[in-house]
Amino acid sequence: MLKSKTTQTLLNSAISKPRNLLNFCYILIAFALISCGNETKSKVSVEENEVSSTVNEAPEATAKKTILFFGDSITAGYGLDDTNDAFPAVIQSKIDSLGLAYEVVNSGLSGETTAGGKSRIQWILNQDIDIFVLELGANDGLRGVALTETRANLQAIIDAVKLKSPTTKIILAGMQLPPNMGQDYTTEFKEIFTDLAAENKLAFIPFILKDVGGIKTLNQNDGIHPTVEGHKIVAENVWEVLSPVINEESK
Known part of the structure; x- marks a missing residue:
């Protein structure tokens, strides 16, 4: 291990003189301690770099809001060959093109x-949600469900979101029915959404199917689904209301 001339000279001297032998042992011990110290510092430096790298990567993995x-x-x-053509996916594409740190979850x-x-x-709320877009009620109206029941159910959903996560921003999508459901029923049905948005101070999409509902070329053969x-x-229609909410969230 020690092959240099200096080391050999020390060794020869140590062999001939007991006192020099003792001094030589001290030198060996000091050399060993210095070597171990350098190795320890190297290992600590590597470990610190690894920890630093991990810490720096963590925020990037959890940066996106939902x-x-x-x-x-x-x-x-419904009825589309590819669900990536549904409006939530279209919005995700728009978000990505703008470089916004949001991920869309389609829970339709x-x-x-x-x-x-x-x-x-309650099952849906097991995940962290930053913006919650509520689009329900059309099937109630088409089935002639009592308006009081529809209103109560929508309010219960809103309450559940607020209770679970008070910081979650809620957007309510308004719906309207075709006139063949009866004038009184369709008018009161429309007002459910307007009233709930005002009472709960929610961002509001007046009619999610604006410029689509009732237009044959923009709907499938059933005349209902876009x-x-x-x-x-x-x-x-959704982005017009969602965009300001995202801007507010990003501040």
Whole structure:
């Protein structure tokens, strides 16, 4: 291990003189301690770099906020060949193009009523949600559900979100019914959403199907569910209200 001339000279001297041998041992011990110290410092430096790297990477992995769309077949993209054509996915593309740190979650369920939404809301709230878009009620109206029940269910969903996460921003999507449901019923149905938005101080989309509902070329054969082009317009209707909320969240 020690092959240098200096070391050999020390060794020869130590062999001939006991006192020099003792001094030589001290030198060896000091050399060993210095070597170990350098190795320890190197290991600590490597470990500190690894920890620093991990800490720096952590925020990037958890940086995105969540926008959750809680709705029925309109949100789910019923009838489309690709659910990426549904308006929540269109909004995600817009968000990505703007470089905004938000992830869209599509929690739409075809055929969902406000009662169904009320029953599954607690499960949905098991995740962190920054912006909650509530799009339910159309199926209630088409089935002639009592207006008092629809109102109560929507309020229960709103209350559940507020209780679980008071900081979550809620956007309520308004819905309207075709006139064949009766003038009184359709008028009162429309007012449910307006009233709830005002009473709960929610961001409000007056009619999510604006410029789409009732237009044959923008709806599928059933006359209810938007086509791909229809969903693009729905996305714009939603974005008009969602964008200011995102800007407020980002401050």
